[in-house]
Amino acid sequence: MARMTPSEAFVETLAANGVTDMFGIMGSAFMDAMDIFAPAGIRLIPVVHEQGGTHMADGYARVSGRHGVTIGQNGPGISNCVTAVAAAYWAHSPVVVVTPEAGTMGIGLGGFQEAHQLPMFQEFTKYQGHVCNPARMAEFTGRCFDRAMSEMGPTQLNIPRDYFYGDIDVEIPQPQRLDRGPGGENSLNEAADLLARAEFPVIISGGGVVMADAVEECRELAERLGAPVVNSYLHNDSFPASHPLWCGPLGYQGSKAAMKLMAKADLVLALGSRLGPFGTLPQHGMDYWPKNAKIIQVDADHKMLGLVKKISVGICGDAGAAAKALSARLADRTLACDATRDARAAEIKQEKAAWEKELDEWTHEKDPFSLDMIAEQDAEPGNYLHPRQVLRELEKAMPADVMVSTDIGNINSVANSYLRFERPRSFFAAMSWGNCGYAFPTIIGAKVAAPDRPAVSYAGDGAWGMSMQETLTCVRHNIPVTAVVFHNRQWGAEKKNQVDFYNRRFVAAELENESWAKIAKAMGAEGIRVDRLEDVGSALKKAVDMQMNEGKTCILEIMCTRELGDPFRRDALSKPVRYLEKYKDYV
Numbered sequence: 001m002a003r004m005t006p007s008e009a010f011v012e013t014l015a016a017n018g019v020t021d022m023f024g025i026m027g028s029a030f031m032d033a034m035d036i037f038a039p040a041g042i043r044l045i046p047v048v049h050e051q052g053g054t055h056m057a058d059g060y061a062r063v064s065g066r067h068g069v070t071i072g073q074n075g076p077g078i079s080n081c082v083t084a085v086a087a088a089y090w091a092h093s094p095v096v097v098v099t100p101e102a103g104t105m106g107i108g109l110g111g112f113q114e115a116h117q118l119p120m121f122q123e124f125t126k127y128q129g130h131v132c133n134p135a136r137m138a139e140f141t142g143r144c145f146d147r148a149m150s151e152m153g154p155t156q157l158n159i160p161r162d163y164f165y166g167d168i169d170v171e172i173p174q175p176q177r178l179d180r181g182p183g184g185e186n187s188l189n190e191a192a193d194l195l196a197r198a199e200f201p202v203i204i205s206g207g208g209v210v211m212a213d214a215v216e217e218c219r220e221l222a223e224r225l226g227a228p229v230v231n232s233y234l235h236n237d238s239f240p241a242s243h244p245l246w247c248g249p250l251g252y253q254g255s256k257a258a259m260k261l262m263a264k265a266d267l268v269l270a271l272g273s274r275l276g277p278f279g280t281l282p283q284h285g286m287d288y289w290p291k292n293a294k295i296i297q298v299d300a301d302h303k304m305l306g307l308v309k310k311i312s313v314g315i316c317g318d319a320g321a322a323a324k325a326l327s328a329r330l331a332d333r334t335l336a337c338d339a340t341r342d343a344r345a346a347e348i349k350q351e352k353a354a355w356e357k358e359l360d361e362w363t364h365e366k367d368p369f370s371l372d373m374i375a376e377q378d379a380e381p382g383n384y385l386h387p388r389q390v391l392r393e394l395e396k397a398m399p400a401d402v403m404v405s406t407d408i409g410n411i412n413s414v415a416n417s418y419l420r421f422e423r424p425r426s427f428f429a430a431m432s433w434g435n436c437g438y439a440f441p442t443i444i445g446a447k448v449a450a451p452d453r454p455a456v457s458y459a460g461d462g463a464w465g466m467s468m469q470e471t472l473t474c475v476r477h478n479i480p481v482t483a484v485v486f487h488n489r490q491w492g493a494e495k496k497n498q499v500d501f502y503n504r505r506f507v508a509a510e511l512e513n514e515s516w517a518k519i520a521k522a523m524g525a526e527g528i529r530v531d532r533l534e535d536v537g538s539a540l541k542k543a544v545d546m547q548m549n550e551g552k553t554c555i556l557e558i559m560c561t562r563e564l565g566d567p568f569r570r571d572a573l574s575k576p577v578r579y580l581e582k583y584k585d586y587v
Contacts, residue, residue, distance in 0.1 A: 027073025029100035054084030056445030075113030126151035142173035183317030198267035208272020214320025233279025241420030272319030397537035410492025437466030520555035
């Protein structure tokens with residue numbers, strides 16, 4: 001036990017958990033603690049908006065495997081974090097959101113910046129610690145950090161602002177980390193028996209493989225089975241794209257090769273995947289999920305087992321440890337799939353080649369609306385590029401070891417077909433939360449955690465408008481990143497719904513913008529405008545070179561047509577019905 005102030009206890013507990021970087025906006029509510037961040041080895045990175053700061057903490061956590069920490073002023077500063085905490089929740093990111101609260105003597109009186117801050121985050125946190133007495137500051141702080149790791153998600157540390165002051169006797173708790181095992185013996189044995197009898201097994205490598213640093217264990221198991229490996233939705237970094245067994249991602253705008261092979265499976269091993277409903281919807285006109293296949297699901301959270309899909313065996317365990325245990329059980333066994341290993345390898349190679357050829361030839365969207373928009377823009381001054389061609393050129397020019405974040409939206413979602421990675425902790429998206437304004441601040445946080453790696457974000461006009469202010473954070477604090485902005489002057493994903501379901505009645509879909517490259521230069525960054533296809537790859541390489549060798553942030557503005565990909569929410573819409581006379585033409 002040592003004598004100290006609650007502020008010192010808070011900061012010392014942060015340091016004990018290895019915190020070196022925090023994101024947020026300074027405020028009087030936690031200024032006493034902030035005053036001693038620097039001597040504790042903690043850097044507070046001031047951001048432009050607290051939502052951006054919390055996305056940065058998310059990106060930081062997803063790259064490093066450590067906690068991401070965000071903080072802000074009580075009341076409005078804290079409410080600004082809610083959306084980003086929700087995104088971190090669905091990404092299973094160990095983000096700790098520190099929420100200083102109004103003082104205890106003023107709570108309930110309607111004071112300045114007073115709010116009930118625990119209910120705001122209740123749905124999107126794994127644990128909420130409320131410091132109910134200054135003497136318990138270190139206890140609750142340490143527990144929030146422990147639970148963020150053990151529960152694999154955000155936690156909230158709520159601190160009344162007057163509880164930073166005073167004198168307490170305290171022992172700083174040391175971090176507690178779970179050592180996760182492979183799962184129960186019975187379930188592992190049952191799974192091994194099913195795998196041994198399977199003739200066409202397919203492995204889904206999910207986010208749990210990334211979080212467990214288990215790509216190598218997944219690879220060993222896949223090679224033992226000769227099984228095609230598909231990435232779960234928006235986890236394109238969960239298996240190396242250069243491996244012969246890699247087949248690409250499932251989900252919206254995913255790989256047709258992955259889906260065709262999945263359709264043939266008699267057994268699916270979902271390794272570290274919750275099998276989320278949106279990530280397994282029909283796509284490209286294919287209802288590919290195998291209806292009669294046995295399913296083995298491995299997840300560290302027992303509540304996910306069998307939640308979405310009916311499963312044959314559920315294994316509650318670490319993805320890497322489970323894969324290793326299954327490989328050991330199969331090592332000396334004769335497998336039914338051994339007899340068809342060569343034929344399956346040939347089929348994998350054939351399907352992948354066919355998909356790559358289709359992507360090469362898929363230069364523009366072919367639906368009537370897109371063709372109309374292409375014809376219309378051909379008559380306009382300036383050049384507009386087909387999004388699919390742009391995405392292919394960006395893919396070819398991506399540097400090794402790149403980190404990429406994608407926002408929500410039409411072109412960004414189509415990018416799922418084109419983004420490939422060789423190592424985990426390289427690809428970041430807003431997952432099931434699907435909020436705009438995610439990609440850019442998230443890649444900033446990723447860059448802080450891994451400054452030696454190239455960092456690239458993708459966003460459309462709408463999402464960029466929500467997040468571009470964090471360009472100032474990059475410039476002010478020397479955090480160089482590359483932001484690709486697809487300038488197509490519309491809310492593309494929702495506009496596609498208006499095309500398909502509402503007879504092209506465009507309400508609030510158009511976005512007319514100034515040059516994003518010029519705005520970037522006005523903010524102190526570099527800006528490059530690209531309107532020729534042959535310049536896309538070289539422009540990306542130039543921007544990344546500025547990032548890595550000159551320490552400059554560059555906004556790469558790519559002028560795109562208004563082509564629209566497959567509808568984003570076909571599952572959630574239907575043709576309108578109108579009864580009132582004044583709406584009779586709106587069908």
